[in-house]
Amino acid sequence: MDGMKVSRRTFGKLVGAAGAGTLVAATGGTPAAAATTWTATGTAVTALRSFDDTMKSFMQARGISAGQLAVTYQGRLVLARGYGNNSPETIQPTSLFRVASVSKSLTAAALVRLAQDGKLTLGDSIAKHLDLTPPPGQAVDPRLSSVTLWRLLQHTGGWDRDQTAFDPLFKDRIIAQALGVPMELHHADVIRFMNGQPLVHNPGSTVSYSNYGYLLAGRVVEAVSGLPYETYVKQKLLAPLKITRMASGWTIARHSGEVGYRSQYSGPTVLDGSGSTVPAPYGTFSMRLQDANGGWIASAVDLVRWASAFDTGSTLFNATSLGRVFAVPTVGVNANGWYYGLGWQVRPVSGGTGRNTWHTGSLPGTYSLLVRTYHGMSWAVVFNQRDDPSGLSYSEIDSALWTASRAVSSWPSHNLWSTYFA
Known part of the structure; x- marks a missing residue:
């Protein structure tokens, strides 16, 4: 789109990606096993062997x-x-994984549902719903009142983690020292600190992927609904789909059925001020802060069930709401034609629904991908790590699964929904 601005790094490389401050290689890394023990659970489907092989x-x-x-x-x-x-554990189709920024689709949907129910409008300023008081002695950027809920969800709020090298979701120690508060931080600490920081761009003018924008969106859900963010999402969005396993993840402890996470890196903890070195997935970032931005845990079957809520005829969203989720923004259409909708990346294509939609997620110990295709397919894939000594890309799973789908000559007629959703 003529006149569209995108921050310096390619926006597509930022979607779903999240750091965790300064990390160092853990001693020994992730050793290669002398022998391979491969297990696969769930129903094997001969016609879909290409997916298993991939x-x-x-x-x-x-x-x-x-x-x-x-x-x-x-x-x-x-x-x-x-x-x-x-x-070391048996991975079942219902095992739970952190899904990182795939969580953004739930947060955006929560605001869209509140709008559908007449509780807010997406054109509301965040100032209508949130306290924008800065720390003592600091002033609020007057442009902050021009940040609307639309702009939060489309990453056009005016923050820029690229140009500033500052993503507040991963600067816990800086924020704690500035405010004189202990770690582990709360959402209110991050918001108060950021209320005193200037915006980098005029709201609505530039796309820059913002985890902080989604942190704020989660707080709007709470302010408007009167419920904790997780409770609202579970009650209004997940329960109608019979999704019961999804939950907000924890930084150290694991939910029943949740996998362990791996990384070759370690770093200082943000759970207290000790500076202790911890494995990257377990305390170099706060899952408490991540909730609306990247804090959900789910199984892959839960994710494709969630994706079905955005199909035509959805029981959760009316046609107006679905149109809002996938609407073309006024800025931010990539040269290849894709753009960020409300919690989904969108690429217009010919045929079928006329669009492919997807989101990735990435945190230390996590890589995830959720895809909806224009011709009636969807898939979700999750891993318990995003790095290893090989240096191979994890984003390549996207093209690999597209290739696997094209190798299917005859799709089976069975339906496994009742196996996983009572």
Whole structure:
């Protein structure tokens, strides 16, 4: 789009990606196993063997110990698999993984649903719903009142983690020292600190992926609904779809059925001021802060079930709401034609629904991808790591699964939904 601005790094490389401050390689890294023990759970489907083969080769090349895949076709759940590669635990189709920024689709949907129910309008300023008081002695950027809920969800609020090298979701120590508060931080600490920081861009003028914008969106959900963010999402969005396993993840402890996370890196904890070195997935970032931005845990079957809520005829969202989720923004249409909608990346295509939609997620110990295709397929894939000594890309799972889907000559007629959703 003429006149569109995007911050210096390619926006597409930022979506779903999140750091955790300064990390260092952990001693010993992730050792390669002398022998490979490969396990796959769930129902094997001969016609869909290309998906199993893709997951096996992808995981073994990177030493990924735990992975999961679910695939739907024309509204039917046709594949749900858990994969273990020298894993100390059995990975089931219902095992839970952190999904990182795939969580943004739930947060955006919560605001869209509140708008559908007449509780707010997406054109509301955040100032209508949130306290923008800065720390003592600091002033609020007057442009902050021009940040609307639309702009939060489309990453055009005016913050820029690229140009400032400052993503407040991963600057816990700086914020704690500035405010004189202890770690682990609360949402209110981050918001108060950021209320005293100037915006980098005029709101609505520039796309820059903002985890902080989604932190704020979660607080708007709470302010308007009167419920904790997680409770609202579970009650209004997940329960109607019979999704009961999804939850907000914890930084150290694990939920029942949740996998362990791996990384070759370690770093200082943000859970207290000790400066102790911890494994990267367990305390170099705060899952409490991440909730609306990247804090959910889910299985792959839960994610494709969630994706079905955005199909035509949805029981959760009316046509107006679905139109809002996938509406073309006034700025931010990439040269390749894709853009960020409300919690989803969107690429217009010919045929079918006329669009592919997707989101990735990335945190230390996590890589995730959720895809909805224009011709009636969807898939979700999750891994319990995002880095390893091989240096191989994890984003390549996207093209690999597209290739696997094209190798299917005849799609099965069965439907596994009732196996996983009572």
